[in-house]
Amino acid sequence: MSFLADDELHGRGSATRDEHIAALFAASQFQALGLEPGGDNGTFLQKVTLPNPLPEDAKQHLSKLEDTPRKETWNAIAILRGSSAPKETVLLTAHLDHLGIGPSVNGDNIYNGADDDASGTTAVLALAHILATGRRPRRTIVFALFGSEEIGGFGNRAFLAHPPVPLASIVANLEFEMIGRPDPAVPAGALWLTGFNRTNLGPELVKHGAHLVNDPHMGQHFFRRSDNYALALQGIIAQTVSSFGLHKDYHQPSDDLRSIDFTHMNDAISSMVAPINWLVNTTWKPQWNFGRKPWHQAIPN
Template structure:
């Protein structure tokens, strides 16, 4: 009897261990991971990442290196998708992770954020560099972190484009260019999720972030269902200020007429440094950012793997 009991205990231990391994996520973003990426993208060395500058070029090279290290391939001949921004040559950085399912790999999800900023701002205490930590090194950090996760997890049945957009500050020029190019290629776009200004928590909300264009699709509902928590909510101010039309999701919505929306935590009360030289990494909540990125993983995983396209326009 003693031997049988020991055998049962051993089998239970093995079963529990296997279950734990199966359920444990691949590497997810840590606070220190987020801090490292943010400290570079919002550093003075990049001089505010204005379109056509050496600072933006350094940011693009950094993103390329992160993609290469992660095993994210270029979608085009190189990672850089060049275009003209009102007379200045600039680029989007586009990474590609092919889907693992023979059929669903023909469907694409775009995960994006803009990585450019305005360069300089009004001088404060001798500082003129608008570092753009929240706007939008924060969103860029989310895309880079998610690219790392999914490249390692290899769990995406659908294909993914991880895109850092250029010239957003010039009028959504990078996303407009890429959306048009992909439409001309007849890309089968399922949905697009964009990250914008996620560096600080919302004030007094039950949800962690809001989504622009909340009412145009069931994306918020599905993200909450997929993540198993109230991750995404409705922000009336986002509708009032028409934020759905003011970020890089919008050109994709226009071209493809599918759900393309932006996740953000800037609620008009929680951050005073929009397009300001004090939009610095010192103002960012890295722990919150890592938590939001990691909370997004189960939802995006589900988006990439459902047998049918469950996220739909209303």
């Protein structure tokens, strides 16, 4: 967390050298754990060439940020192959990037993205450490850290186009997004799950110890605002774990390490270990609830 959100990484701007450094850091963690590479050519990195020119919405988003070439982005991907059901996959994800260098606020122009989403990246790396050093799970686990979420999800698009395992094998995806601070809108110690009522995954994880509740911010449409959504549109059960309480540091230079509640974050990650251990070792498969698939747009979240 200290490395990812340090000023030296200049806010890990989407498709910058600093995002690349963050991806290399994650790759080194995966390699040290003895995980199987899931990237290009037997490596832990998946390089993505961005469209030229970028879409107008991406260009508009970048117009207020550092003027630097944005030609490539990177995913960091690792695989822990399952023992008895290797063709069933649980996907654990977060995004590597943030905004980078932007307009100065109170003398600070580095948008560190400690909560958004160094916290989620740290959660995935921590879970990789725990799961890789324990008993080999029944199902395969893919750990994927996506680049360029902030400018349009180009990392997850590349993952979907060139997946390290067949997309049809993915039983469930849990995205970790902004878990660095507690949300006062939910009980102490709780996390919320986007699209809680869309599938039976959340309730089942709760039965196995997860401190998960329904997203209290339905009007924000968070189910559609993270990398999980592109996977959900493919029919994959894909939901985001978060505790973002709409704090004022969102997309500001003040989203730095000083704003992180490490006790909450540690408890948040720890609370997901047993439920995920159950998910990667059970034969149970989550399903969409009737009429709740993401293409049913009448349902906002």
